Amino acid sequence: MAIIPKKHEMPAQPPVVRARNFREVALGYDEETAVAEAERCLHCKNQPCVSGCPVNIAIPDFIRLITEHNYEGAYQVITQSSSLPAVCGRVCPQESQCESKCTLGIRFEPVAIGRLERFVADRHNSTVTEPPAKPAPNGHRVAVIGSGPSGLTCAGDLAKQGFAVTVYEALHTAGGVLVYGIPEFRLPKTIVAHEVETLISLGVQIETNIIIGKTLTVDELFEMGYEAVFIGSGAGLPNFMGIPGESYKGVYSANEYLTRSNLMRAYLDDPVTPIMKHGKVAVVGGGNVAMDAARTALRLGAEHVYIVYRRSMDELPARREEVEHAQEEGIEFMLLTNPTEVLGYRNPDVPRDERNGFVTGLRCIRMELGEPDEKGRRRPVPVAGSEFDLPVDTVVIAIGTSPNPLIKSTTEGLEVNRRGGIVVTEEGLTSRAGVYAGGDAVTGAATVISAMGAGKTAAKAIAAALLQKG
Numbered sequence: 001m002a003i004i005p006k007k008h009e010m011p012a013q014p015p016v017v018r019a020r021n022f023r024e025v026a027l028g029y030d031e032e033t034a035v036a037e038a039e040r041c042l043h044c045k046n047q048p049c050v051s052g053c054p055v056n057i058a059i060p061d062f063i064r065l066i067t068e069h070n071y072e073g074a075y076q077v078i079t080q081s082s083s084l085p086a087v088c089g090r091v092c093p094q095e096s097q098c099e100s101k102c103t104l105g106i107r108f109e110p111v112a113i114g115r116l117e118r119f120v121a122d123r124h125n126s127t128v129t130e131p132p133a134k135p136a137p138n139g140h141r142v143a144v145i146g147s148g149p150s151g152l153t154c155a156g157d158l159a160k161q162g163f164a165v166t167v168y169e170a171l172h173t174a175g176g177v178l179v180y181g182i183p184e185f186r187l188p189k190t191i192v193a194h195e196v197e198t199l200i201s202l203g204v205q206i207e208t209n210i211i212i213g214k215t216l217t218v219d220e221l222f223e224m225g226y227e228a229v230f231i232g233s234g235a236g237l238p239n240f241m242g243i244p245g246e247s248y249k250g251v252y253s254a255n256e257y258l259t260r261s262n263l264m265r266a267y268l269d270d271p272v273t274p275i276m277k278h279g280k281v282a283v284v285g286g287g288n289v290a291m292d293a294a295r296t297a298l299r300l301g302a303e304h305v306y307i308v309y310r311r312s313m314d315e316l317p318a319r320r321e322e323v324e325h326a327q328e329e330g331i332e333f334m335l336l337t338n339p340t341e342v343l344g345y346r347n348p349d350v351p352r353d354e355r356n357g358f359v360t361g362l363r364c365i366r367m368e369l370g371e372p373d374e375k376g377r378r379r380p381v382p383v384a385g386s387e388f389d390l391p392v393d394t395v396v397i398a399i400g401t402s403p404n405p406l407i408k409s410t411t412e413g414l415e416v417n418r419r420g421g422i423v424v425t426e427e428g429l430t431s432r433a434g435v436y437a438g439g440d441a442v443t444g445a446a447t448v449i450s451a452m453g454a455g456k457t458a459a460k461a462i463a464a465a466l467l468q469k470g
Helices: 031-038 059-067 071-079 085-091 113-127 149-159 189-201 218-223 254-262 288-299 320-328 406-410 448-469
Strands: 141-145 164-168 205-207 228-231 251-253 280-284 304-308 332-334 337-346 357-372 378-382 388-391 394-397 435-437
Touching (some): 031 113, 059 113, 085 113, 085 448, 141 149, 149 189, 149 228, 189 205, 218 228, 288 304, 435 448
Parallel strands (some): 141 228, 164 205, 228 435, 280 394, 304 332
């Protein structure tokens, strides 16, 4: 059979339609397309794609089962390694991980592994209603802090082995960044809820509205009888640029902006937690979060949205698919551009106060690329005399996040690095006995699948340590 050189296209809403609604953009493969795409797999003997997956899914095995129309068997293969297949099939950067290792990709486009994973997970979720069997308890208890991808993965892997696991979540809905950070049009909340319900069926308990470090401390968790604690609290502390005017009304961190829209439904006509109605929006940054914020602004009714990024398109860190979707929807990319000040005006009828300023624009300067920095990327250098003002009424800062300092500040003996990340061993063990950590709380903001890999690693270490005790 002749090799099909390109991936089968993913059906999607037309750009002019999707730019004004929050429904999922990508529509998923049908059965015929999924089988045809699966048949592109070469089934390499050394399986390089598996080495590119942070949770080591047996990729050729599940793809082979798709070609045999054994979709439930394919799902079972995936869930041996991943607790969140429907999530990963949507938001993981497969192009830089498993698909980047695909042998077919040497000459042609790689197999669309992520799209096939999504197909299998969605097929299971729509056809199988019986919950998974709950394993027999082994008598050990573990607490997990945070219900994001690392916490849910750790909890799921432990629950499958009979551990009694309780997940403590600070917000009112389980899912962490999957529900507050990733927009509905990329990852529907029903998908996350279904994955969480699957873990609950395995025996995982979810406790929401509990802030570890405030409501309870790590010490108190041990006093409650937990034998190990996994910290998967993410990186929820937003970074700002430190430029004048960042405290004006109409300036948001991407975290706040996306949380208001995703989790607190600010897109409703009469929201409890609103977002200022805006005409022109500037989103500062070039990562996936910046793309999410910009595309959300468009769907909230913005007349025009700009991505302001200080490097060129070649250095833009966001996934190519997300960049292409943003361009198709009409978002304007202002590259080699860096903000220097948020412009605003004050209401003369209100006492002078920095918080009374309202955004009127973003002062920027043109950049050019100079010598490489410590990461090997060419350093952006300001071009003298190139300042200009961009008229906008909303600015979203999307330049990264740091681990929340609350847990480390309330937990004695927990070592952190200069960036605030928790220091761990290769097994995820912290400097505090019985306390493990993984995901963004350790690395800073990273990918969903890398956080899952860290949760999986810690779960393995926790299981080994506790089962050895007997």
